[in-house]
Amino acid sequence: MTDMKKQRIGFTCAYTPIAIVDAAGFVPYRVLPVTDVPDQAGRILHDNLCPHVKRVLDRALENDLPEDLTGMIFMNSCDAMRRLADAWMTVRPEDHVMILDLPTTGGRTDIAFFAKELERLSHTLAAWSGNPIAADQIARSVEQYNQIADNIRTLNEFLAQGKLKGSGKRLQELINQATSAPFADSLTLLDAEIRNNQLNPARQNGIPVFLFGNVMPDPDFFSLIEDCGVQIVGNDFCTSTRMFENLPCTDKETLFTEISGQLLNKPPCARTFDPARPGKIADDVIQRAKSLGAQGIIGHSLKFCDPYLARLPMVRDAVQGTDIPLLLLEGDCTLRSFGQQRTRIEAFVEMLR
Amino acid sequence: MMKQYFDDLVNGIEAKLKEDPGSMSPRKIYALEVAKIGRRLYGGEERVAWCGVTAPFDLLAAMGITSCFVEFIGAMLASTGMVSEFLAEAEQAGFAGDTCAYHKSVLGAARKGLMPVPDFLIATSCPCTGGLAVMETLARHFQKDLFVLNIPQEETQQSVQYLADQIRDMVNFVSNHTGEALSEDRLREAIAHTNKAREIMVDVYKMAMNVPSPANGRLLGNFGIVVALLLGTKAAVDVATVYRDSFKEMLEKGISGIPDERIRLLWIQNRIQFKNPLIDILETQYNASIVSDELNDITWDPIDPDDPYIGLARRAISIPFNGQGSRRIKHLQQMAKDYKIDGAINPCHWGCRQGSGARGLISKGLGEVGVPVLNLEVDCIDSRNFAEGQLKTRLEAFTEMLDHRSSPWEA
Ligand code: SF4
Ligand code: SF4
Numbered sequence: 001m002t003d004m005k006k007q008r009i010g011f012t013c014a015y016t017p018i019a020i021v022d023a024a025g026f027v028p029y030r031v032l033p034v035t036d037v038p039d040q041a042g043r044i045l046h047d048n049l050c051p052h053v054k055r056v057l058d059r060a061l062e063n064d065l066p067e068d069l070t071g072m073i074f075m076n077s078c079d080a081m082r083r084l085a086d087a088w089m090t091v092r093p094e095d096h097v098m099i100l101d102l103p104t105t106g107g108r109t110d111i112a113f114f115a116k117e118l119e120r121l122s123h124t125l126a127a128w129s130g131n132p133i134a135a136d137q138i139a140r141s142v143e144q145y146n147q148i149a150d151n152i153r154t155l156n157e158f159l160a161q162g163k164l165k166g167s168g169k170r171l172q173e174l175i176n177q178a179t180s181a182p183f184a185d186s187l188t189l190l191d192a193e194i195r196n197n198q199l200n201p202a203r204q205n206g207i208p209v210f211l212f213g214n215v216m217p218d219p220d221f222f223s224l225i226e227d228c229g230v231q232i233v234g235n236d237f238c239t240s241t242r243m244f245e246n247l248p249c250t251d252k253e254t255l256f257t258e259i260s261g262q263l264l265n266k267p268p269c270a271r272t273f274d275p276a277r278p279g280k281i282a283d284d285v286i287q288r289a290k291s292l293g294a295q296g297i298i299g300h301s302l303k304f305c306d307p308y309l310a311r312l313p314m315v316r317d318a319v320q321g322t323d324i325p326l327l328l329l330e331g332d333c334t335l336r337s338f339g340q341q342r343t344r345i346e347a348f349v350e351m352l353r
Numbered sequence: 354m355m356k357q358y359f360d361d362l363v364n365g366i367e368a369k370l371k372e373d374p375g376s377m378s379p380r381k382i383y384a385l386e387v388a389k390i391g392r393r394l395y396g397g398e399e400r401v402a403w404c405g406v407t408a409p410f411d412l413l414a415a416m417g418i419t420s421c422f423v424e425f426i427g428a429m430l431a432s433t434g435m436v437s438e439f440l441a442e443a444e445q446a447g448f449a450g451d452t453c454a455y456h457k458s459v460l461g462a463a464r465k466g467l468m469p470v471p472d473f474l475i476a477t478s479c480p481c482t483g484g485l486a487v488m489e490t491l492a493r494h495f496q497k498d499l500f501v502l503n504i505p506q507e508e509t510q511q512s513v514q515y516l517a518d519q520i521r522d523m524v525n526f527v528s529n530h531t532g533e534a535l536s537e538d539r540l541r542e543a544i545a546h547t548n549k550a551r552e553i554m555v556d557v558y559k560m561a562m563n564v565p566s567p568a569n570g571r572l573l574g575n576f577g578i579v580v581a582l583l584l585g586t587k588a589a590v591d592v593a594t595v596y597r598d599s600f601k602e603m604l605e606k607g608i609s610g611i612p613d614e615r616i617r618l619l620w621i622q623n624r625i626q627f628k629n630p631l632i633d634i635l636e637t638q639y640n641a642s643i644v645s646d647e648l649n650d651i652t653w654d655p656i657d658p659d660d661p662y663i664g665l666a667r668r669a670i671s672i673p674f675n676g677q678g679s680r681r682i683k684h685l686q687q688m689a690k691d692y693k694i695d696g697a698i699n700p701c702h703w704g705c706r707q708g709s710g711a712r713g714l715i716s717k718g719l720g721e722v723g724v725p726v727l728n729l730e731v732d733c734i735d736s737r738n739f740a741e742g743q744l745k746t747r748l749e750a751f752t753e754m755l756d757h758r759s760s761p762w763e764a
Contacts, residue, residue, distance in 0.1 A: 044714065045712070046701060046709040046710055048703060048705075078706070079483070079710060080482075082506075082710075083707075085677070086677060086678030086679065087713075090714060099506065101512070103478075103503040104478050104501060105501045109518045109519055109522065112515075113503075113505070275489075275498075278492035278493040279493035303451065306452060306481075306483045310456070310490060311489070313446050313447035316447050317446075330449075
């Protein structure tokens with residue numbers, strides 16, 4: 001790339017291998033569904049698509065995006081995401097766009113296929129930047145992003161222990177920052193945050209609750225939950241901890257296969273599953289909540305999100321056989337409807353006391 | 354209840370045909386063969402697999418499996434007017450009102466014990482995310498083994514090979530359950546049936562393109578998607594043949610699907626599956642004929658019997674709902690041209706992100722070739738909120754508008 005300033009490549013899904021984007025000399029930038037622009041995506045898509053993709057498209061329609069964003073990588077994660085990719089290409093035809101075909105399962109053939117997709121990504125990014133990407137560079141970027149993943153994990157532990165100043169809201173701010181800023185800036189920020197908090201005393205700030213769901217990037221959501229008397233002991237959203245997973249890079253020859261295997265078999269979002277254990281998401285939620293000592297579980301999903309909406313009843317059924325109560329909330333990426341939900345959360349927490 | 358329903362349907366049609374062979378119409382023969390699948394699914398005597406829409410039904414037939422995509426049951430429940438209680442059951446169990454009612458009704462039916470327990474399940478990632486989720490849910494519900502076919506989005510050498518490999522793995526999965534290896538001879542025979550039916554269907558669709566068309570709003574409704582269930586069997590060839598013979602005769606005698614066809618319509622995605630008067634209104638009041646459905650097309654090459662897995666993989670990848678929206682739109686534009694379509698109707702089935710999600714782009718794409726699209730807001734399965742009056746008014750306004758403009762295909 002000839003420009004001194006790095007261009008940004010947008011992405012919208014936690015399965016995006018951002019280390020490869022970084023290795024190509026771009027800044028990976030998560031286009032979050034957070035914006036003040038008017039709702040208008042329903043004109044192109046349909047109102048029954050999830051607010052995540054609609055708000056992202058609203059941003060494209062109103063050009064509420066960084067000026068140096070020159071391309072997008074979409075994952076074939078769900079119907080809504082596919083339709084977003086179609087719409088994006090119509091709304092911003094000048095952008096580079098690539099859609100990665102992400103299998104829904106992580107078996108042998110799937111890993112091999114997705115490894116080829118990652119290789120295709122690497123070639124495509126090289127074509128966009130005009131510079132080839134060496135395996136060394138990818139390995140280096142993977143290691144860098146593994147440091148970010150380690151840091152986020154540490155901060156998440158601080159949160160669970162009640163040590164993190166600014167609590168859940170602060171963690172989400174940091175994650176949002178780490179998904180949109182150049183790697184070095186993110187690492188500096190996260191390192192400092194760990195230094196500033198590690199000596200804080202552990203505190204019990206409320207009833208321990210495990211949170212899970214899909215897209216909730218608004219930091220205020222977490223403080224609102226905490227204000228209801230909750231201590232977040234675990235937090236599993238596409239826009240939070242699930243965004244950063246350590247990737248393996250032991251052998252440069254088989255790098256893509258290693259990354260593929262890890263991405264397809266990492267703690268999944270509802271769209272990826274193990275056919276040998278149908279409904280495993282339900283068992284995983286319970287198991288994680290138990291291992292974190294949670295007294296309750298709050299699930300938050302977006303309206304019209306098929307992967308989650310279709311699987312929540314399995315979670316609901318499975319939880320019934322345990323002593324951990326579950327509260328399911330449905331939202332639209334904003335806190336607009338939080339007034340009504342607050343009452344439900346308060347009642348839930350009251351019941352857990 | 355469903356067993357009785359399919360038994361009655363088969364017996365009823367057969368009795369009628371025996372009594373009055375002259376009443377044999379292609380739609381009846383097609384309905385009979387489809388009802389026979391239903392009877393086998395519910396008969397309790399055969400090995401059954403619940404599947405996703407793009408499963409290789411011919412290959413499964415060659416392995417002695419009666420297989421069916423689960424959405425078929427949703428459509429059946431809707432067409433018999435029984436669907437509401439199953440939707441209510443699913444909603445009661447927490448399945449959101451906003452999800453696809455094809456799936457919700459099936460989940461409701463499974464919870465009420467109205468879906469036969471399958472031997473195993475084969476999910477497909479195409480056409481939709483909801484379809485995959487319902488298969489996972491059913492596998493957990495029935496506690497039966499699940500196999501997933503990830504249908505790649507685009508056709509490349511690598512993606513075709515990936516799917517072909519998965520289909521091979523699927524054969525092993527099935528064999529492990531049945532204890533029987535795939536017979537090469539039976540597979541060859543199935544592929545021969547598929548290719549023969551394909552060849553005849555190409556003719557049928559070509560004839561349907563005639564102006565005026567021998568097709569109408571009912572004859573080929575849902576045909577492309579449902580006939581896939583018969584592939585690999587002689588029934589597929591028989592059904593395709595009666596359509597071809599009937600259309601041929603109609604064309605020779607100058608008989609059209611509706612009298613005085615004036616407006617030619619294309620139906621996008623799936624039909625409204627419960628009884629409703631819309632088609633009647635179109636045909637009788639406006640001489641408007643639905644001459645094709647989006648999926649009434651052959652998008653795949655004949656399958657090479659010496660290397661069937663590649664052909665089966667290509668076929669699954671080729672369906673218009675797969676891949677980028679631009680591919681689907683191109684296909685619709687081609688259909689509009691081939692059928693000399695005046696206007697298209699898109700029901701925008703509530704709950705279908707895959708299909709309705711492309712609504713704006715489809716309207717734009719067909720608009721570019723001069724074909725206006727009427728976007729309705731309907732749930733094709735759930736009749737509970739069917740706004741008949743409102744829909745009639747919109748259809749009337751649309752057909753009147755079409756009546757006053759010349760065909761986009763006039764020279
Ligand atoms: S997984 Fe759910 S929230 Fe995410 S894009 Fe798909 S439908 Fe939307
Ligand atoms: S209507 Fe859409 S969501 Fe429903 S089964 Fe068909 S493709 Fe899937």
